[in-house]
């Protein structure tokens with residue numbers, strides 16, 4: 271990839287997006303952020319980024335891309351709550367499909383050198399198969415959120431094949447770390463447990479707590495995005511540790527780290543919840559040189575410390 275001087279980050283006021291903005295600025299890249307602040311916050315925004323409060327669905331956002339002509343686009347702006355997508359699929363599709371297409375098509379026309387799309391690995395594969403899932407596992411998006419992410423990936427394939435824009439799709443497992451919001455589909459468990467246990471609020475585990483996820487610390491997620499920008503690659507990559515951790519185990523670790531000493535309490539299970547998930551990221555290791563560096567223990571310590579400071 272030739273030298274990158276400018277980058278646009280959509281969703282750059284959100285959890286993962288704001289960490290990507292920080293990493294780009296540390297690399298002396300000029301960063302533009304488009305975010306409508308529907309879930310993100312100005313507090314997350316790096317003061318050295320140029321901020322446009324705007325929806326990715328707005329035709330003005332396409333005109334902005336045409337004017338800025340960034341070298342690279344990181345597209346993270348999205349409606350991220352799976353439950354909201356089930357309640358209001360058209361709204362999810364407006365942001366996650368039409369918003370992505372609006373930015374991607376404008377990027378292809380503007381000659382953007384690389385378009386990096388943050389997709390979902392956690393929602394993409396059928397949990398009837400045994401994890402970890404590789405990119406070769408046939409996808410089976412069930413929720414409107416997953417369907418939207420898959421549709422957006424396919425539109426990017428079109429922009430690549432027909433307009434020649436280099437695209438990288440990163441299918442993330444469950445990210446966690448500082449700045450993760452307490453609402454939304456993924457926010458779930460780690461930030462909620464950390465905050466509730468620190469505040470000595472009653473913490474309830476949904477169902478039997480045996481549902482597993484693959485947790486990746488945010489600095490490792492950022493590193494995957496940086497490698498996707500720097501390496502001469504295109505295509506789809508799973509980003510995960512391959513390790514499944516269940517909710518009961520998370521509760522026990524965070525309970526210990528916060529010193530809350532709460533008893534494990536279980537509530538009703540969430541209907542239709544995926545029971546197990548983990549991603550096989552060997553392709554990312556081979557082609558991007560990516561491996562997760564932060565262990566769950568270290569990552570949880572850093573996350574709890576961040577919530578403690580607040």
Ligand SMILES: NC(=O)c1ccc[n+]([C@@H]2O[C@H](COP(=O)([O-])OP(=O)(O)OC[C@H]3O[C@@H](n4cnc5c(N)ncnc54)[C@H](O)[C@@H]3O)[C@@H](O)[C@H]2O)c1
Pocket residue numbers: 280281282283284285286287304305306307308309310311324325326327345346347348349350365369388389390391392441442443444445446451454456
């Ligand atoms: N957090 C995870 O575990 C995870 C896992 C897989 C994929 N992802 C994907 O990573 C991306 C970032 O997720 P996150 O966890 O940082 O969530 P987040 O909610 O913190 O970030 C999303 C950002 O997009 C902004 N946004 C929403 N709708 C917008 C619109 N119409 N126009 C402009 N901005 C809009 C929000 O204000 C927010 O700042 C999303 O695309 C999400 O689907 C996240």
